[in-house]
Amino acid sequence: xxxxxxxxxxxxxxxxxxxxxxxxxxxxxxxxxxxxxxxxxxxxxxxxxxxxxxxxxxxxxxxxxxxxxxxxxxxxxxxxxxxxxxxxxxxxxxxxxxxxxxxxxxxxxxxxxxxxxxxxxxxxxxxxxxxxxxxxxxxxxxxxxxxxxxxxxxxxxxxxxxxxxxxxxxxxxxxxxxxxxxxxxxxxxxxxxxxxxxxxxxxxxxxxxxxxxxxxxxxxxxxxxxxxxxxxxxxxxxxxxxxxxxxxxxxxxxxxxxxxxxxxxxxxxxxxxxxxxxxxxxxxxxxxxxxxxxxxxxxxxxxxxxxxxxxxxxxxxxxxxxxxxxxxxxxxxxxxxxxxxxxxxxxxxxxxxxxxxxxxxxxxxxxxxxxxxxxxxxxxxxxxxxxxxxxxxxxxxxxxxxxxxxx
Ligand SMILES: Cc1ncc(COP(=O)(O)O)c(C=O)c1O
Numbered sequence: 483x484x485x486x487x488x489x490x491x492x493x494x495x496x497x498x499x500x501x502x503x504x505x506x507x508x509x510x511x512x513x514x515x516x517x518x519x520x521x522x523x524x525x526x527x528x529x530x531x532x533x534x535x536x537x538x539x540x541x542x543x544x545x546x547x548x549x550x551x552x553x554x555x556x557x558x559x560x561x562x563x564x565x566x567x568x569x570x571x572x573x574x575x576x577x578x579x580x581x582x583x584x585x586x587x588x589x590x591x592x593x594x595x596x597x598x599x600x601x602x603x604x605x606x607x608x609x610x611x612x613x614x615x616x617x618x619x620x621x622x623x624x625x626x627x628x629x630x631x632x633x634x635x636x637x638x639x640x641x642x643x644x645x646x647x648x649x650x651x652x653x654x655x656x657x658x659x660x661x662x663x664x665x666x667x668x669x670x671x672x673x674x675x676x677x678x679x680x681x682x683x684x685x686x687x688x689x690x691x692x693x694x695x696x697x698x699x700x701x702x703x704x705x706x707x708x709x710x711x712x713x714x715x716x717x718x719x720x721x722x723x724x725x726x727x728x729x730x731x732x733x734x735x736x737x738x739x740x741x742x743x744x745x746x747x748x749x750x751x752x753x754x755x756x757x758x759x760x761x762x763x764x765x766x767x768x769x770x771x772x773x774x775x776x777x778x779x780x781x782x783x784x785x786x787x788x789x790x791x792x793x794x795x796x797x798x799x800x801x802x803x804x805x806x807x808x809x810x811x812x813x814x815x816x817x818x819x820x821x822x823x824x825x826x827x828x829x830x831x832x833x834x835x836x837x838x839x840x841x842x843x844x845x846x847x848x849x850x851x852x853x854x855x856x857x858x859x860x861x862x863x864x865x866x867x868x869x870x871x872x873x874x875x876x877x878x879x880x881x882x883x884x885x886x887x888x889x
Pocket of ligand 1: 674714785859
């Protein structure tokens, strides 16, 4: 079998799975390597990225914010303008095409915020594949609109009631399903993590973000000083950073969820000494673990950053110093969301708003001949129920009460 790029990134990565999952992972790796070098497959992927997803997504020069901040030029990659509202669809489309190529008519996926679930459900509808999405019961309540949309696309959304009833538990359930059904089922994992080959595969399908940024900046004659994006598991970050990870420039900053603060259980930041090396869900990386090695609860206002582990390649790039990690708190993210909406007319997803605030901090330290590029990984429409409750509780409650009474 052809060997894919990496099983390990330094000490992180690998394939720590039950025997039963070895053969489906081998089969997937082989199919992926073949597909990457198959021109017809890649042509079809790029055709659908253009005609269905709406790529390339624009790169906006945020002139008002740049003027207001008074440092480097600020650019925003508007990834949230992709179909279904976030970067998640790039990877969902790539893997769904791969599943079709492998002759697997059934797709399963996990979802936290619901964005990956919505993207997967949409591409399954487009490609005529059967779709089941596992989602923690807590996330189903937090992200009700996304559950509605997944069902609208014809997917079956299965509530997960084990553990903390969030993303980690949904991944466990999807793995269980895959172990029993891999003959006709592909597990469409949503971030750059999990057992090999998922981290490589997700990065490759997301690398379209970084490739577009390189050519968009070059068309403008701009050399970036700094790239900033948010990190949940790391799929948008790996895609955005991918053209630059083997270079020494530009500076790459990953932003984690600082939540309510640094106390245990109040955030989802794993880098800068907060995470512990461990093996969870089939791969070795940095996780938020307690003294007994059990996964700790996390918190973030954004459901997409609320995961206890970080993708293995990002953990490695953090360790080597190629990617620097910072944190933004819940309240900073909410502040960022309002700032970009009012100043630039762009509504960031709560996840992306974490990166927006850190980008502003960094741009202030730089000069006007330098450039900071933010990846707005998603748009904020999906967060209406959270944002309105956080920022305008009284009027929102009044609205919901009136709506409920009219049913
Ligand atoms: C808009 C958005 N950004 C970022 C993330 C975090 O995921 P990742 O780190 O894999 O990009 C999510 C996850 O759901 C998301 O919906």
